[in-house]
Amino acid sequence: MSGRVTVVGSANVDLVTRVERIPAPGETVTAESFNIYAGGKGLNQAIAAQRAGAQTELIAAVGSDSYAQVLIDTVAGEGMDDTLLRREPGSTGTAFVTTDATGENNIVIVPGANGRLRRLTDAERDCIRRADVLVCQLEVPTSAVEDAVTTAWEAGTAVVLNPTPVRPVPAAILAAVDVLIVNEHEAEQLRVDELPVPCVLTTLGPKGATLRIRGERTIQVPARRTIAIDTTGAGDTFVGAFAAEIARGIGYAEAATRANVAASLSVEEEGAVPSIPTRQAVDDALSVERVENQ
Known part of the structure; x- marks a missing residue:
């Protein structure tokens, strides 16, 4: 069973500059490189689920500018249905990403067409109904997420x-x-221990992740050793890979372990979408870890 995943969320173009260090307020630095990538949390998570083996559909919005075609081509190139991308007048969502030599980044987002995804159509709701798992984030209006x-x-x-x-x-x-996925800073801001959700997954970067299921003990998900080149999209890779696994009927703990490996592989390359690993790459990495741990 491959499982079906529907993602409702954002689609952006990422304008990425790489610098030795991220500038302080008021400071100017010279970039080492500049690239344009497809991105946005919704698109990243959908591609991560698709590459992890799920049949994935992305419900999102793009603008009427030239950047829109970059996203349409990216979605189609992954084997997903690009007709589910709404075409809205105006600009496509844009993220301005600065990445430093340690792999850390800062990001400024202009919502563009993402801000006009307010309600779903009957056809879009049908995509959700036939899915095993729905994935949402908050880069689109709350009304669309609630719908x-x-x-x-x-x-x-x-x-x-x-x-x-x-x-x-x-x-x-x-x-x-059913499952809330946050990083450690988001967990603190949202006070997730007090939220009425059955399962909370907290990603901890190089420290792995924790899995807390209501009424059960907290499980520590081990980290995979890696050298970070670019952490952009690592969290999205985790979310998409996790969703693909539970759509296949895999338990939360095993799904989180595979998602953590996928995220660790993603930080070893530049760019959010280009760095998202395939299911085979995750299998290979897990095989290497088993041999090393024998």
Whole structure:
């Protein structure tokens, strides 16, 4: 069983500059390189799920500018249905990413067409109903996320929410969430231990992740040793890979382990989408770890 994943979220072009160090306020530095990549949390997570072996559909919006075609071509090139990308007048969502020599980054996002994804159509709701797992983030209006998770809850589709950028999450959304995936900073800001969700996964970068299922002990998900080149999109890789695994019927702990390996592989290359590994790459990395641990 490959499983079906539907992602409702953002699609951006990433304008990425690489610098020796991220400038301080008011400071100017010279970039070592500049590249344009497809990105956005929704698109990244959808591609991560697709490369992890799930049948994936992305519900998102692009603009009427030249950047829109970059995203359409990227989605089609992954074997996903590009007709689910709405074409909205105006600009495509854009992220300005600065990455330093340690792999850390800072990001400024202009929502563009993402901000006009407010409600879903009947056809888009049907995509959610036939999925095993729905994935959402908060880079699109809350109304679209609430529409999506309500549809999923009514259909019995599992809901994975990555609540970033951090903002208050309405109770109606939280009530439909099966798994909440956050990083350690988001976990602190949202006080996730107090949220009424069945499962919380907290990613910890080079320290791995923790998995807390209500009523059970917290599980530590081990990290894979890696050297970070670019951490952009690592969290999205984790989310998409995890969703693909649970869509296949894999348990949360094993799914989180595979997702953690996928995320660790993604930081070893530049660019959010180019660095997302395939299922085979994750299998190979796990095989190497087993041999090393014998």
